[in-house]
Amino acid sequence: MTGWIAVVGLGPGAAALVTPEVTAALAEATDVVGYIPYVARVAPRRGLTLHPSDNRVELDRAALALDMAATGRRVVIVSSGDPGVFAMASALFEALEARPADHGANIRILPGITAMLAAAARAGAPLGHDFCAINLSDNLKPFAEVERRLRHAARGGFAMAFYNPRSKLRPHQFARVLEILREECEPARLVLFARAVSTPEERLCTVSLSDATPDMADMRTVVIVGNEATRQVGPWLYTPRSVPA
Amino acid sequence: MTGWIAVVGLGPGAAALVTPEVTAALAEATDVVGYIPYVARVAPRRGLTLHPSDNRVELDRAALALDMAATGRRVVIVSSGDPGVFAMASALFEALEARPADHGANIRILPGITAMLAAAARAGAPLGHDFCAINLSDNLKPFAEVERRLRHAARGGFAMAFYNPRSKLRPHQFARVLEILREECEPARLVLFARAVSTPEERLCTVSLSDATPDMADMRTVVIVGNEATRQVGPWLYTPRSVPA
Known part of the structure; x- marks a missing residue:
């Protein structure tokens, strides 16, 4: 054998x-x-x-x-x-x-x-500093775990990448995720919606957290939330490598 | 042009x-x-x-x-x-x-x-659930930021991947990182040291947090700390996809 x-x-x-x-x-x-x-x-x-x-x-x-x-x-x-x-x-x-x-x-x-790194590369370098990856689906964990992780990630100053942000069976949870983020982060925080990166259906969109809406994500979307220093330069989205002392 | x-x-x-x-x-x-x-x-x-x-x-x-x-x-x-x-x-x-x-x-x-995903693949699937990536170098950020992120990552239940854990110019900080982890995590927490993955110098070693020592890491090492559910099966290290309700 x-x-x-x-x-x-x-x-x-x-x-x-x-x-x-x-x-x-x-x-x-x-x-x-x-x-x-x-x-x-x-x-x-x-x-x-x-x-x-x-x-x-x-x-x-x-x-x-x-x-x-x-x-x-x-x-x-x-x-x-x-x-x-x-x-x-x-x-x-x-x-x-x-x-x-x-x-x-x-x-x-x-x-x-992996999807978040392909999406980050297409947008620029939003994951260029400390970051975390969270699966938003509650198929295999309670949603309370998702909420706990979102709050710690935000309070720890991490950029965040979300997998499985939204599906037909879970249309409402991503709205709750955006609510939690609005409680933890400033309204101008930048959010990237990257759909089907590297395929003919690729579509990228960067908005402020205050303008983000649940319908911007679907099953084929990776969502990246910058940290508080994430910004745009020309057509690019990036997170600086440094944190001032 | x-x-x-x-x-x-x-x-x-x-x-x-x-x-x-x-x-x-x-x-x-x-x-x-x-x-x-x-x-x-x-x-x-x-x-x-x-x-x-x-x-x-x-x-x-x-x-x-x-x-x-x-x-x-x-x-x-x-x-x-x-x-x-x-x-x-x-x-x-x-x-x-x-x-x-x-x-x-x-x-x-x-x-x-990226190094953490190559290391994870060689070891099994320690990053198979929510995780974060932290650059332990304080060249470009105060060490207090590293500490803040370590504690939030641990309290949020994230697995963690560390880049630049230790260098000749910063020999002592990784010892401090291990101290912080011991304050936040149980002694049996599994830690993977993965050096120079996919090269002839590749070397992997998994130990419990209580047995981890600073000299296990160098400039070419990625360190992965499991979450509380991370375990070994046969020769493999993996983190289950699910969290019980």
């Missing part, structure tokens, strides 16, 4: 943002598993079986990958962005935890360009 | 982690500027002038790039990892801010695999 699993990041969308390491893993794979739109980004070829699955079945998908690797298959689990940031790597280890017999499985995690 | 500037991320070290977008920019460049060890990662070729410079001259380097682009040169500014994470992108915009005549310069920021 020489089966293996590679959990790979496909980056935000453009082929030019996929690392050669990930491209090589896909070229050697016998099977690709992942969420439907991510599997759709892998070119079909003879000898490669695609296993697209729906959202919210991450543990089933991980178990399928472990099952196939145990029979000698070479399995790539695809994530958008980076697999270690709100994606499939943690789900695989959760599945692995329940299967001690598989703890010696041949697993590699291959990093990718 | 068709000069341009691309601020690119070379990733943590391995060529297989450089995006095709960055490789293409380097192939079109006439000039490469950057910190000596990063410029050393660019293959010399006819028609390409390398401009290595020392650490701590980021604004001079950015000004040189703007000067050259204004005369029609195609300039790549190289950073390790991602240029937007404690690297040259913010420095370029700081330099640009002082030169209004250059606000229309043709600038692109090309993302790369």
